[in-house]
Amino acid sequence: MALDEARAVGLRALAKAGVPDDHARTQIELLLDAELRGVPSHGLLRLGRIIERIGNGVADPAARGAHSWRAEGFLAVDGQRGLGPVVANAALDAIAERARRTGIALAAISNSNHIGMLGWYVERMADEGFTAIALSTSEALVHPWGARRAMIGTNPIAIAVPTGEGEPFMMDTATGIVSMGEIHDHANRGAPIPSGWALDAEGNPTTDAAAAKDGAIAPFGGAKGYALGLALELMVTSLAGAAVGRDVVGTLDSDRACNKGDVFIVMDGPRHDLSRYLAELRALEPAEGFERVLIPGERGRECRRRRLVEGIPVAEAVWNRMQALAGVEHVAG
């Protein structure tokens, strides 16, 4: 599907839900960028829930967040139930401007909705010359290492670094071994999941995707990934004053006020040419079973370049839903 067509229908659906035009554009660009990069779990699929949340009063389409500088480099943001990317971008703009003077600034956001793919934010900052870190918590879906029950969010971390000559480096990864979306996808296809991915509701290891849906995802990288995911949970919770563990709600449902936290750190540091080093990595001889050595973020960027020309594949059900929400005549995707 042509990008413009998806954008137009998405904007119309958001307008119909009462979202001001500039906020709608921010929200839809985030979702489209996920589609472009090949991350449909964070793409247009999310539009329906966003609009339901507006209808249910747990997302305020007009809010941009109330900013309060706790200190010169520390911005506390009450998201006022605003749309995730609208609140996040306003916070980022504020701390980027501040970091130009102070060298580093932080935004800690509570009471805001799902901010989607973290890479989108840090890449924008790196395009402006900043090194940036983005963190966000989520519903508890991941089990502590050695435990039987989900108690930690999938807590993604994204980091972007300007590289001098080339495009910025950007990595964006959740701290669960796999996303719950991936497990649902396996369940929908009746496919088993690899051993080590998840536990069932009783806390026993399972390869049955349907059973894993009610269970817990493993942290990536065993005890080390558990330590990292838990550290991010505590750090974001503490800095943003957000809910923790199983108390977190509002990114997977349509009717509860979202109480997770988001943290951005923006650094205006020196710039060094890292592109030669990255070129060396790219040129490395691949190991058995690998076609080439990948740099994080680059496969998504290649996908985006291709899809900007060729358009994006949107699942029939998602496209039908979008059109219904936009109140437009059904058109095959």
Place this chain on the structure above:
Amino acid sequence: MALDEARAVGLRALAKAGVPDDHARTQIELLLDAELRGVPSHGLLRLGRIIERIGNGVADPAARGAHSWRAEGFLAVDGQRGLGPVVANAALDAIAERARRTGIALAAISNSNHIGMLGWYVERMADEGFTAIALSTSEALVHPWGARRAMIGTNPIAIAVPTGEGEPFMMDTATGIVSMGEIHDHANRGAPIPSGWALDAEGNPTTDAAAAKDGAIAPFGGAKGYALGLALELMVTSLAGAAVGRDVVGTLDSDRACNKGDVFIVMDGPRHDLSRYLAELRALEPAEGFERVLIPGERGRECRRRRLVEGIPVAEAVWNRMQALAGVEHVAG
């Protein structure tokens, strides 16, 4: 061995090498804390190389680092070849004081020696009420995911968060699946290493520890851990103006100026009681094969409490070396 005895001999060895008393105390406390926590690879074993480096002129025992505030929250530190913990502590003190006013501050350190166990630094910051992140690069020992050759440091990350009532949370992990020290230990014992830990010098998977010594360690957690380790390499290199990849030297040899980088970020945020959540984690029913659910950092702290009373186990060879360096009569440990 009694802690006091190890400290006294260590201090005498450092004094003999020309280290001023306050710097010697900082250096020895770092090494002793590693012994106390059960991390001998970062403990007294390192003393010999530190003293050799002083003798070879690539470590300056009197230097504390030259501080230059690039911006209000951004401290650039030329370590002046100083001892790692001396330079790091001086930088931390400066940014902690600054963060009390600005909410967040960063130190980017180059030209300093090995700073040892990162957890030591962030835990101290959290004891003072700060949330803190510590990063450090190292010699390239880790291979990119899907590559055959080491190109990335073991790049540890440590994060500490005050928890309110209880002791601070602290995690400290390298981004390699295992340390090179562990591989050497297997080789010394003639024991094989698990499959997936390392490649040999030709870039092929190996379970032969001796072969792995000349090869490359896998990133922890596959592609995700690779992305994180690389992000930390680029971020530290860029912010600190340090060497990158295979150009990094000076933490594993005795005669080359150390050109890795260190980055600390200190945040003076709100404080929330996270101890209830951590207590819930601790109380979780353990999975099959686990005795209990551990909180990162706590096993090391338990070990420290025990060893503060019982003393530390120091390998015979390490103890003999220390005594020789201190010029004291040989005493059995």
